[in-house]
Amino acid sequence: GAVVSQHPSRVICKSGTSVKIECRSLDFQATTMFWYRQFPKQSLMLMATSNEGSKATYEQGVEKDKFLINHASLTLSTLTVTSAHPEDSSFYICSAPGGKSGNTIYFGEGSWLTVV
Amino acid sequence: SQELEQSPQSLIVQEGKNLTINCTSSKTLYGLYWYKQKYGEGLIFLMMLQKGGEEKSHEKITAKLDEKKQQSSLHITASQPSHAGIYLCGADPDSWGKLQFGAGTQVVVTP
Numbered sequence: 001g002a003v004v005s006q007h008p009s010r011v012i013c014k015s016g017t018s019v020k021i022e023c024r025s026l027d028f029q030a031t032t033m034f035w036y037r038q039f040p041k042q043s044l045m046l047m048a049t050s051n052e053g054s055k056a057t058y059e060q061g062v063e064k065d066k067f068l069i070n071h072a073s074l075t076l077s078t079l080t081v082t083s084a085h086p087e088d089s090s091f092y093i094c095s096a097p098g099g100k101s102g103n104t105i106y107f108g109e110g111s112w113l114t115v116v
Numbered sequence: 117s118q119e120l121e122q123s124p125q126s127l128i129v130q131e132g133k134n135l136t137i138n139c140t141s142s143k144t145l146y147g148l149y150w151y152k153q154k155y156g157e158g159l160i161f162l163m164m165l166q167k168g169g170e171e172k173s174h175e176k177i178t179a180k181l182d183e184k185k186q187q188s189s190l191h192i193t194a195s196q197p198s199h200a201g202i203y204l205c206g207a208d209p210d211s212w213g214k215l216q217f218g219a220g221t222q223v224v225v226t227p
Binding site: 006032034041042043044046049091093095096097103104105106107108109110112 | 147149151155156157158159161164166204206208212213214215216217218219220
């Protein structure tokens with residue numbers, strides 16, 4: 001079964017509203033999680049590193065005020081897309097390193113965001 | 117930043133035939149990860165290679181990392197429809213868990 005879970009898997013929101021996506025590690029603690037974005041027919045683009053108990057680290061070109069990341073506990077990171085616009089529509093996916101094997105990076109199932 | 121080049125971009129293979137996907141890095145790899153994805157779904161972890169010359173196999177999939185740790189290959193033997201999907205190689209450039217990905221290889225398996 002999945003060791004990293006994302007919710008919701010699909011969400012539709014209106015322009016100007018905010019939407020939150022959750023990423024949970026199910027059977028292990030993750031002090032660090034990562035958020036990616038995937039455009040149609042393209043590879044994954046790293047957006048930010050989510051750090052438990054401290055501020056997220058954003059990759060160059062990613063607006064931190066647009067994509068708010070909160071790592072509230074050792075098993076939960078959230079990505080909030082604020083004041084969403086249609087160009088924010090995308091597939092967002094998170095990952096967490098660790099797991100029982102210790103050297104595996106597990107990915108969530110991803111979340112489809114559509115802004116109308 | 118670490119750049120990963122995957123080839124081919126896509127390939128069509130007849131069921132039962134073998135296929136190979138390559139992943140080349142501009143820098144020495146710390147760790148090289150192979151994932152499979154169906155577009156719009158999560159990534160399925162296949163294998164992770166860390167040592168030069170390392171080779172790992174799982175069922176009909178074999179991954180290798182060259183001695184210089186700059187090139188990896190993924191080989192599928194006797195492909196099946198279940199092998200269809202997008203294969204992604206990812207490298208950890210500087211800190212554990214933060215992956216940079218190649219562009220992906222779309223694999224189609226025909227009857």
